[in-house]
Each structure stands twice: as structure tokens, then as C-alpha cells.
Amino acid sequence: MGTALHAFLEHADFAALAAVREQGDEAVLGAVRVERERQVSAQLTAPAIAEKLDVYKMLRFVRSEAFGRICAADEVLRELAFITSLPASEVMAAQGRPAPEGDAAGAGVLVQGIADVVLVYPDHLELLDYKTDRRKAPADFVRAYRPQLELYARAIDQRFAPRRVTYKGIYSLELGELIKV
Numbered sequence: 001m002g003t004a005l006h007a008f009l010e011h012a013d014f015a016a017l018a019a020v021r022e023q024g025d026e027a028v029l030g031a032v033r034v035e036r037e038r039q040v041s042a043q044l045t046a047p048a049i050a051e052k053l054d055v056y057k058m059l060r061f062v063r064s065e066a067f068g069r070i071c072a073a074d075e076v077l078r079e080l081a082f083i084t085s086l087p088a089s090e091v092m093a094a095q096g097r098p099a100p101e102g103d104a105a106g107a108g109v110l111v112q113g114i115a116d117v118v119l120v121y122p123d124h125l126e127l128l129d130y131k132t133d134r135r136k137a138p139a140d141f142v143r144a145y146r147p148q149l150e151l152y153a154r155a156i157d158q159r160f161a162p163r164r165v166t167y168k169g170i171y172s173l174e175l176g177e178l179i180k181v
Contacts, residue, residue, distance in 0.1 A: 002132035004045075004052040005173050008036065009061075009116070009130055010079055011044040017062050018071045025059060032058040060176035066128055066169065069178075073119035073126070083112040084155045094150035111155050113148075118156060118165075125160055126167040127153055131174075138179040141170045149181045 012035055020031045032055045039045040061067055070076055085108035089099040100107075119126040129149060135141050153165040168181040 004049045007045045011039050028059050028062050057173050066171040066178040075120035077118040080115040080118050082155050086111050095147040124166040127165050129170050134174050141179050
């Protein structure tokens with residue numbers, strides 16, 4: 001299920017979904033189904049994975065604050081791969097751990113990842129991460145994923161300077177909720 005949701009969102013035609021966002025649920029569900037079939041036809045998603053897509057979770061996503069942010073962005077970068085070196089002190093701080101002392105604090109640590117979505121605005125960036133796990137409360141997501149998003153934001157800041165990440169959020173596909181980190 002998680003693979004199907006991520007695959008769909010990676011390739012989804014957000015403009016087509018945005019066009020029906022304000023219409024009734026049946027229109028949105030229809031657009032999600034059409035998009036799922038487009039992805040299969042274009043061989044972007046395997047049929048076996050596409051069959052597992054929960055269209056009702058996608059309906060909630062299209063109606064969500066997260067999708068609203070996507071629609072408002074000047075540019076939407078999906079599956080943005082990055083690799084960068086950050087000082088050990090920054091890496092430790094992002095993980096909520098004490099900074100190393102002496103020369104080790106400035107030592108470079110290689111940070112590599114793939115950001116689900118980076119939203120580009122004229123003066124700032126926003127980082128969104130999709131999660132499919134079944135945690136019970138928003139605080140569980142923040143506790144589990146804050147270090148990851150903090151490191152991603154620092155790496156993305158370096159790449160897009162002087163623009164900076166001013167918002168980090170997790171969209172829980174299970175809860176149907178955008179959680180600020």
C-alpha cells in the first residue's frame with residue numbers, strides 16, 4: 001500500500017488533480033482513477049502496484065492543506081536527490097544530540113537523501129515528506145522523523161542558498177493530515 005501511494009504521488013499530474021479539487025468527491029475520485037490509469041499506460045507504475053492504490057486516501061490528499069501548498073508553489077520538485085557535506089556539529093544538532101568537541105565538530109559528514117517534495121517560492125522553500133506508517137498521533141510522526149527533516153532542510157538550504165527552507169511538514173497518508181515539524 002505504501003509503495004502504491006508513493007508511486008502515485010511521485011508521478012501524479014498535480015495540475016489535473018488541482019483542476020477538480022473544488023468539485024465534488026466523485027469528480028476527484030474519477031480524476032484519481034484516470035491518473036492511476038495514465039501512470040500504468042505510460043509505464044510509470046506497475047499495474048500490480050497501481051491496483052493497491054487507496055483512492056480515498058488520495059481524495060483526502062487532494063483536499064488537504066499539503067496539496068494546497070503544492071498548488072500555491074511556483075515550482076514543485078519531486079523526489080529531489082541530494083548529497084552534501086555538513087559539519088558534524090550541524091548533523092548532531094539536527095538529531096538532537098550534543099555536538100562533538102574539538103576538531104570533530106567541524107569535520108564533514110556526508111548527508112544523502114531524496115526529498116519527496118520541495119516547494120519553491122520566490123523567497124523561500126518548503127519541504128514536504130509523505131509518510132504511510134500507522135503511527136497513532138501527529139506527535140509520534142514528529143518524534144520519529146524530525147531528525148530526518150532537519151537534516152534534509154539543512155542540505156537543501158545549502159543547495160538553494162540564499163533561499164532557505166522555512167517550513168517542514170509531514171503529510172500522513174494514514175491520518176490524512178499535514179503535520180508541521
